[in-house]
Amino acid sequence: MKNTPLTEKHLALGAKMAPFAGYHMPISYTGINEEHQNVRNNVGVFDVCHMGEFIIRGKQALDLVQKVTSNDASKLAIGQAQYSCLPNEQGGIVDDLLVYRLTEEMCSEGEIAFMLVVNASNMEKDWEWINAQNTFDTRLINISEQTGLIALQGPRSLDVLQPLTDIDLASLKYYTFAKGKVAGMDHVLVSATGYTGAGGFELYLANEHTAAMWDALFESGKPLGIQPTGLGARDTLRLEMGYCLYGNDIDDATSPLEAGLGWITKLDKGAFISSSLFRKQKETGVARKLVGLTLEDRRVPRHGYPIEDQEGNLIGEVTSGTMSPSLQIPIGMGYVQTPFAGAGTPVFVVVGGKKLPARVTKLPFYK
Amino acid sequence: MVIPSDLRYTQEHEWIRLGEGNTAYIGITDFAQGELGDIVYVEVETVGDSLGKGDVFGTIEAVKTTSELFMPVSGNVLEFNTGLSSTGGDNPALVNDDPYGEGWIIKIELTDLSELEDLMDAAAYREMAG
Numbered sequence: 268m269k270n271t272p273l274t275e276k277h278l279a280l281g282a283k284m285a286p287f288a289g290y291h292m293p294i295s296y297t298g299i300n301e302e303h304q305n306v307r308n309n310v311g312v313f314d315v316c317h318m319g320e321f322i323i324r325g326k327q328a329l330d331l332v333q334k335v336t337s338n339d340a341s342k343l344a345i346g347q348a349q350y351s352c353l354p355n356e357q358g359g360i361v362d363d364l365l366v367y368r369l370t371e372e373m374c375s376e377g378e379i380a381f382m383l384v385v386n387a388s389n390m391e392k393d394w395e396w397i398n399a400q401n402t403f404d405t406r407l408i409n410i411s412e413q414t415g416l417i418a419l420q421g422p423r424s425l426d427v428l429q430p431l432t433d434i435d436l437a438s439l440k441y442y443t444f445a446k447g448k449v450a451g452m453d454h455v456l457v458s459a460t461g462y463t464g465a466g467g468f469e470l471y472l473a474n475e476h477t478a479a480m481w482d483a484l485f486e487s488g489k490p491l492g493i494q495p496t497g498l499g500a501r502d503t504l505r506l507e508m509g510y511c512l513y514g515n516d517i518d519d520a521t522s523p524l525e526a527g528l529g530w531i532t533k534l535d536k537g538a539f540i541s542s543s544l545f546r547k548q549k550e551t552g553v554a555r556k557l558v559g560l561t562l563e564d565r566r567v568p569r570h571g572y573p574i575e576d577q578e579g580n581l582i583g584e585v586t587s588g589t590m591s592p593s594l595q596i597p598i599g600m601g602y603v604q605t606p607f608a609g610a611g612t613p614v615f616v617v618v619g620g621k622k623l624p625a626r627v628t629k630l631p632f633y634k
Numbered sequence: 635m636v637i638p639s640d641l642r643y644t645q646e647h648e649w650i651r652l653g654e655g656n657t658a659y660i661g662i663t664d665f666a667q668g669e670l671g672d673i674v675y676v677e678v679e680t681v682g683d684s685l686g687k688g689d690v691f692g693t694i695e696a697v698k699t700t701s702e703l704f705m706p707v708s709g710n711v712l713e714f715n716t717g718l719s720s721t722g723g724d725n726p727a728l729v730n731d732d733p734y735g736e737g738w739i740i741k742i743e744l745t746d747l748s749e750l751e752d753l754m755d756a757a758a759y760r761e762m763a764g
Contacts, residue, residue, distance in 0.1 A: 283671070299697045300672045499671065499698055565675040565720060567695045590674040590697050597695075618700075 271316035272415050272477035280495055287498060288387035290317040295497040302500035303592040306465050307633075310421035311496035312484055315469070316477060319390035320414045321397065324373065324380040325405025332381050335400050336366060337523055337545075339536040340381065343368035348442045348460060351531050352523050353385075353393060358544040359519040360526070361396050362389040363511060365460065367444060382456075382471075384416075386513050400540070415477030417470045419484060420496070420504075424467035427488040432457065436468070450483035452476045462501070464508035464633065503589050506598065509559055509630025515570055516557060516586040516600055524548045525602065526557045527630070555583060556608040559628040560599040562616060566623050568599035573617045574625075582607050585616060591632060598632050599625075635763065636664040638734055642706065642750055643759035649734065650706045656747065660706060661738040662694070662729060665763040670696040673729045678703075678714040678740055685711060687749060691740060694729070707749040709742035 268291045277284060282293035293314060295302060305311050323331055332340040338351035345368050353361040367382040374380055385393045394409055401407060419428060425436050432449040434457055439445060444458035449470065456471040472480055485493055502512065511517045511526055523532045524545060534546050560568055568588035576582045588599030599616070607614060610629040615622040641649040647666035651659045667673065678692035685691055685705045692703040692714075715738050716722030718729065729737035744750075754762065 283668075294698075295671060298672050503697060565695065566677065566693070567674070567700060569700055590695060592697065 271314055272474050273314040273316060273417075273481055276478060276481055277314065277495070282495070282497060288317055288390075290387060292317060293495070293497040295499040296495045299497070299499040299503060300592045302494060302496040303503050305492065305494045306421045306463055306496055306500060306504055307593055308422065310419065310423040310427055310467070310488055310491055310493050311500070312481065312488075312493060313418040313420065313496050313501055314481075315416045315418050316414075316474075317387035318416050319385040319387060319393065319409070319411040320416075320471065321383045321385065321394065322369070322380060322408040322410055323383065323397075323405060324378055324408070325403065326377050327403035328379050328381055328405045331397070331401055331403045331405050332366060332383075333536065334539050335397050336364070337528070337533065337539060338366065338531040339533040340366050340368070341536065345370055346443050346445065348444060348458060349531070350442075352517075352528060353396065354523065354539070354541040354545070355396075355519055356540060357519075358522045358541045358548070360513070360517045360521055360523060361519065362386055362393050363513055363517060363528075364393075367456075367458070370446065388514060413474050415472050415474045415480070417472075417477065417480055417484065418461050418463075418467065419470065420461045420463045420467035421465045423488075423491050426491055427484060427493060428457070428468055430487055431483055439468075450480055452480060455480070462510055463504040464510070464631065465504065503592050506587055506589055506600070507591055507593055507631065507633035509600065509632065511557070512587060521557075521602075522548060522553060525553045525555055552605065554605060555602045556605055557586070557600055557602055558608050559630040559632060560585065560588075560601055560614070560616065560625045561628040561632070562597040562599070563624045563626070565597065566618065566621070567597040568601070568616045568623070568625070569618075574601055574603055575615045575617055575622065576607060577613060577615075582614065593633050598628075600630075603627065635668070636734065637756045637760050637763070639756045641734070642753035642755065644704065644706045644753060645762070646704045647763070648704060648706050650750070650753065651734075652750070653741070656744045657712065658707075658709070658742055658744055659738045660691075660740050660742060661733055662703070663759070663763070664733050667730045667733045667737070670694065670699065670701060672697045673726045675720070676718045676726045676729065676739060678711070678719070680711045681714050681740075683711050684745075685709065703739065705742075706753055707742075708745040710745075711740055711742055713741040715739055
């Protein structure tokens with residue numbers, strides 16, 4: 268089991284820890300509900316050092332990124348990022364990721380550079396996959412082991428971070444980033460991103476600075492009620508927004524078009540892996556779709572529960588579920604056959620012998 | 635981790651406390667509530683049923699997971715704690731806050747008192763829950 272640079276901080280805080288993607292990670296500190304509300308309404312900090320980071324640098328870096336990802340990376344100016352996915356050759360998803368177009372300070376003439384940020388659980392698989400696709404004049408560097416990542420999320424994130432840096436955070440638009448000095452530490456990449464729907468920043472920095480940055484954020488955020496936030500609340504926050512979790516809602520066998528990720532599947536950008544398959548799916552339509560589910564009772568839908576129609580026919584399966592801390596109702600996501608994917612469609616989520624009445628619900632749950 | 639010495643315990647982290655006559659209260663341990671995290675719903679639909687040892691008598695929903703509740707002994711389910719139930723106090727968090735007291739889950743009538751002897755005492759449970 269690997270530790271992050273912050274594992275000792277979590278243990279000192281008395282966090283409930285669990286293995287996640289080979290790392291010893293904090294699940295919660297004071298309770299998922301409390302941590303969740305604090306991010307929605309205030310500001311929280313997450314250790315996401317386990318995420319993987321790859322640099323792609325070279326004269327044909329864009330060609331490689333365009334081939335392996337579904338979104339259109341040619342649209343990225345330096346300082347911009349985009350959500351994307353890595354399709355496999357069967358039209359499934361190797362991973363979902365962020366693509367950053369980096370500055371060219373480390374590049375030789377004619378080179379450009381990207382950073383791909385991938386799920387920890389898929390890091391090795393992604394690394395091998397992208398390398399196998401690399402027939403271009405470009406080079407991959409895996410900086411995961413040297414790179415720390417802290418997510419500062421919630422409406423008061425700017426109030427916590429601005430006193431620590433000269434970067435003008437208010438002008439940093441969603442899905443853009445800047446590099447600079449933060450809390451006296453150089454070369455920190457400050458990204459206006461996050462997977463909570465609560466706003467905020469993600470800080471990429473050298474491993475050896477990560478614990479000091481964690482302390483600096485807590486020091487600055489103390490008067491604002493900043494709190495550490497575990498993976499438990501990270502999951503409930505993303506689920507309220509309808510964001511996919513790899514391994515639950517998307518995997519090697521789900522198409523991005525089935526998963527509602529058509530908006531990051533840019534068929535007009537030129538050929539990429541499985542693009543012809545996706546074009547066909549777009550023309551003929553997909554047989555199943557990932558939808559939001561709201562339950563009318565108090566039982567909570569969980570990954571793997573079957574979904575039935577009114578006549579008791581099996582029409583799909585739940586992929587994620589929780590009791591929404593913000594809405595106080597059970598919510599979930601799951602795949603259903605396309606005729607049942609319309610908002611408001613009544614279905615049943617089945618657990619044991621019970622049929623729990625549910626309705627297909629437009630995402631996000633939390634607005 | 636609190637483990638009262640006057641209770642008996644199961645491998646599935648339920649406790650049982652003998653009441654008057656052949657009645658007893660059943661709940662989940664401090665360890666169990668801590669592992670589950672925020673409890674958001676407790677469902678018991680077995681009041682009036684006669685259940686065997688190890689039978690499922692209800693379900694606990696925490697934010698992160700769903701867990702079934704098992705009978706530590708055979709018996710008749712007499713009562714579901716109205717403090718927890720959605721038709722009563724509707725405060726399932728009592729199980730987190732006071733697992734051995736206000737957070738008890740069901741009251742039963744034991745079929746066979748001697749079944750209690752098969753359960754763990756506090757020392758044995760402490761050993762198991764570690």
